[in-house]
Amino acid sequence: MRTFLFATMALSAGLASAPALANDMLNPHPLAGVVDELRIGLHAHRVHHAALPFLVQEWNLGDVEDVSFDVLFTSPDIDAFRWIGAPRPEIGTTISFAGRDSLVHANLTWQLPLFDTPIYLEAGLGAAIHDGALTGAAPGRQNFGCRVNFYERWGVGVNMSENATATLTYEHTSNNGWCAANDGLSNFGLRLGWKF
Numbered sequence: 036m037r038t039f040l041f042a043t044m045a046l047s048a049g050l051a052s053a054p055a056l057a058n059d060m061l062n063p064h065p066l067a068g069v070v071d072e073l074r075i076g077l078h079a080h081r082v083h084h085a086a087l088p089f090l091v092q093e094w095n096l097g098d099v100e101d102v103s104f105d106v107l108f109t110s111p112d113i114d115a116f117r118w119i120g121a122p123r124p125e126i127g128t129t130i131s132f133a134g135r136d137s138l139v140h141a142n143l144t145w146q147l148p149l150f151d152t153p154i155y156l157e158a159g160l161g162a163a164i165h166d167g168a169l170t171g172a173a174p175g176r177q178n179f180g181c182r183v184n185f186y187e188r189w190g191v192g193v194n195m196s197e198n199a200t201a202t203l204t205y206e207h208t209s210n211n212g213w214c215a216a217n218d219g220l221s222n223f224g225l226r227l228g229w230k231f
Contacts, residue, residue, distance in 0.1 A: 066231050067231045068109060069108060069109060070106060070107070070108055070109070070231055071107050071108060071109045071110075071123055071230060071231060072105075072106075072107040072123075072200065072228045072229065072230045072231070073105070073106055073107075073228065073229050073231075074103070074104070074105040074106075074107070074127070074200075074202070074226040074227065074228040074229075075102070075103065075104055075105075075226070075227055076102065076103035076104075076105070076129075076204070076224050076225055076226035076227065077099065077101070077102060077103075077224050077225060078099065078100075078101035078102070078103060078129060078204075078206075078222040078223060078224025078225075079094075079095070079096045079097070079098055079099045079100075079101070079222065079223050079224060080098045080099075080100050080101045080131055080133065080135055080136075080222055081095070081098065081135070081136075081177070081220055081221065081222065082094040082095055082096055082205075082221055082222065082223045083095070083219075083221045084209075084218065084219040084220075084221065085207070085219065085221065086187055086207045086209060086219065086221075087189070087207075088189055088205035088221070088223070094223065096223065098133070099224075100131055100132050100133040100135070101129050101130060101131050101132070101137075101222055101224065102129070102130050102132060103127060103128065103129040103130070103206075103222075103224070103226060104127060104128055104130075105125055105126070105127030105128075105226065105228075106125065106126050106127065107123045107124075107125045107144055107228075108123055108124045108125065109123065110122060110123050110124075111124070119143075120145050122143035122144055122145045123143070123144045123146070124141075124142075124143060124144075125140075125141070125142050125143070125144045125159065125161070126139075126140070126141050127139070127140055128140070129206065129222055135167075135175075135176060136165055136166065136167035136176065136177060136179075136220055137165065137166050138163045138164065138165040138166075138186075138208055138220070139163065139164050139165075140161055140162065140163040140164075140186040140206075140208070141161050141162060141163075141186075142159045142160055142161020142162070142186050142188070143159065143160055143161060144157060144158070144159040144188070145157065145158050145159070146192075153193050153194040153195070154191070154192070154193050155191070155192050155193070155194070156190070156191055157188070157189070157190035157191070157192060157202060157204070158187075158188065158189055158190075159186070159187065159188035159189075159190075159206075160185075160186070160187055161185075161186045162183055162184070162185060162186055163183070163184055163185075163186035163208040164182060164183050164184075165179055165182070165184065165208065165220070167179050167220070169181070169182065169214070169215075169216065170215060170216050172218075177218035177219075177220055178216035178217075178218045179208075179209075179210070179214075179216065179217075179218060179220070180210050180213075180214030180215050180216035180217050180218075181210040181213060181214040184208045184209055184210045185208065185209060185210065185211060186206070186207070186208050187206070187207045187208075188204055188205065188206040188207070189204065189205045190202045190203055190204040190205070190226075191203055192226075197230075198229055198230050198231075199227070199228065199229060199230075200226075200227070200228035200229075200230060201225060201226070201227055201228070202225070202226045202228065203223075203224075203225055204223070204224060204225075204226055205221060205222075205223050206221065206222050206223075207219055207220065207221040208220050
């Protein structure tokens with residue numbers, strides 16, 4: 036009985052000090068300085084084939100079946116990155132939960148604040164690798180032509196707080212006609228982010 040009582044008191048003392056200990060361990064956050072933001076998103080799959088999101092009247096928003104995960108790193112403190120506007124390196128994935136085309140991407144992401152508002156514009160440019168068909172795709176699937184394609188993303192977002200962001204994004208991957216087939220894939224959705 037004494038052992039149980041002692042163990043209960045020790046556990047209670049440990050749990051009481053856990054928030055302070057966690058705060059000490061996370062202050063500063065272990066990812067601070069390396070990872071700038073983590074994002075998760077929900078997207079409509081293959082809303083259009085074009086790289087630029089202008090033909091909204093042609094979009095198909097009926098297939099909301101993709102989830103994305105992105106890691107945006109702190110922009111490196113080197114002249115080459117400052118010279119091109121201090122973009123953030125990014126890696127991420129967009130996964131189709133309906134068994135259609137999924138992709139993994141690596142890119143640079145630029146963000147432009149709109150004056151003194153919490154709203155910003157965003158653009159990303161890089162490369163993506165996919166699990167789709169190169170040619171001979173099943174009906175309803177794309178013929179990507181190349182295994183690795185260009186990756187572009189356009190977005191408009193808002194800083195909801197010091198740490199939280201919400202960004203509407205249009206992501207596109209295609210090969211610009213460099214391979215035998217070039218069916219583009221464009222997904223549209225909302226990415227929620229947490230900044231460190």
